[in-house]
Amino acid sequence: MIYLDNSATTVPSEEVLEAFVEANRKYYANPASIHLAGKNADNLLERSRKQILSLLEAPEGEVIFTSGGTEANNLAIIGLAYANRAKGSHIITTRIEHxxxxxxxxxxxxxxxEIDYLTCDKQGLISSLELKEKIRKNTILVSIMHVNNEIGTVQPIAEFAKIIKDNSRAVFHTDAVQSYGxxxxxLAGIGPDAITVSAHKINGLKGSGLLALRKGLVIKAVSFGGGQENGHRSGTVSVPNAAVFAKAMRLISLEDKTTSNTHWRNLLIDFMKNFNDVLILAETSGAPxxxxxxxxxxxxxxxxNFFQENGVIVSTSSACxxxxxxxxxxxxxxxxxxxxxQGVIRISFGQNNTEEDIFEFKKVFNKFMKLLGRGKTNDME
Structure with a gap:
């Protein structure tokens, strides 16, 4: 089976799976407990937090572990809005967010x-001019995703950050679930103040997400209980999940497949142009x-369904x-x-894909188009 649905979820790496089992054996204690086993678990938790902040270039920042990207986004949007309500009530986002x-x-x-929703063009790009027009002195929060989960459009986050900082005191949050790694x-330099990351998109485990914040950023809790995660997210923290989340982030940052992904995407774009009845989405603005x-x-x-029957896994525009x-x-x-x-499918590459997978995909695609009697076909050379 050729798996080309990595934007929905990725295959957990063997290193992550092994580390998870080992962490559960050694660090099973509640990190809030005052006994030695609890302290050892808490030490691993804090080491994981520091490693993540180092990877995000914000050693003095804060990491809040969550159950996934959805909870982290909810915490960011609602928690940052309520924390800054004394400054205003105006928020900006886009119509193409998760x-x-x-x-x-x-x-x-x-x-x-009061929420303003920015529009996009046919490539899925948000206009910096519209952002500048919409932003106000009393804007308290802007949330714009980095890479769109359905069509892959990459937004100019640094450019947006500069506009936000130059024209308001708003906090800038970015959903980086599809872009991290x-x-x-x-979180360094001109960029977002808060970032959402999800482990299962980077060969980690489902049920693990995080919200990372710049130093000094204030946020309100949206769930209540025992006050874990500095009071921001109550509930017993899964130390093994946190530890292997940090490991997954380290591993994917060490293995850069951007060049091969770009090459494969370009190969497929050139290939698709041989067919009259296929529309390429976000052709010039998409992530690799x-x-x-x-x-x-x-x-x-x-x-x-046809691709699956022929050994290739792709998805429609979004698994959600x-x-x-x-x-x-x-x-x-x-x-x-x-x-x-109604005819959208998404092809997304991951750490385990090879150029042979791309070749096989093209063969199945040709077979599908021939079956439909659609367009021109490629000689497969």
Whole structure:
């Protein structure tokens, strides 16, 4: 089986799995306990936190461990909004964010906050001019994702950060779930003040996420209990999960596949242009590891099932919305022709892919298009 759905989730690395088992054997104690076993667990937890902050170039910052990217985004949006409410109630985000951001924004609107939603062009790019027009002196929070999870568009985060800092006192949050380990992102210099990362997107384990904050950033808790994670996120912290999260971040930062991913994406773009009934999404703005395309008057689910039957795993535009049967909010926002909206599939590369996988994908794709009697075919050389 060839797995090309790494934006949905990645295969846990053997190093991560082995470290998880070992950590559960040795550091099973509650890190909040005052006995020696608890202190040993807490020491490992804090070492993991420091390693992550070092990787994010913010040694004096803060890491809050969560159950995943969704919880981390919820904590960032709601927690930062309430922490800064005395300064204003205006928030900016985009119409193409992950549902964990958009639904948190809907909640804040119900609580009396004013939300402005930035639009995008056909490539999925947010306009820096629109951001500058919308931002105000009383804007307290801006949340813009780094890499779109459905079509792969890369936003100019540093440019946005400068606009935000020059025109407001707003906190800048970035959902970096699809970008960490694949594109440069950190809390250093001109950039975001808060970053969301998810472990299972970088060959780590599901059920592990984090919100990283610059030094001095104030945030309110959105869940309540025993006051763990400096009062920001209550509940017994899983030390093994935290330790192997740090390990996954170290491993992926050491193995740079950007060059091969870019090469594969370009190969597939050139290949797709041989077919008349295929639309390439975010062709010029996409991240190296994501390529989304749309078929003319063919449902994406049909293509996904055909590829699976032929040993290749891809997805529709987003794993989070793939079962709904409707065009996603991102696909609607980039305003492609109606005949393509139901036909989106996403190909996403990971650490375990090879060029042979790309060649095999092309063979299956050719087979699919021949079966449909669609467009031109490639000679496969």
């Amino acid at each position: 549902p964990s951001v958009l639904n948190a924004m809907i909640y804040l609107e119900q609580m009396g906050f 694949r594109l440069p992102i950190s 590891h994501i390529l989304s395309i749309a078929f003319n008057k063919i449902k994406g689910e049909i293509a996904v 919305s793939s079962k709904s049967g409707r065009a996603s909010h991102v696909i609607e926002e980039i305003d492609i022709a109606e005949r393509f909206k």
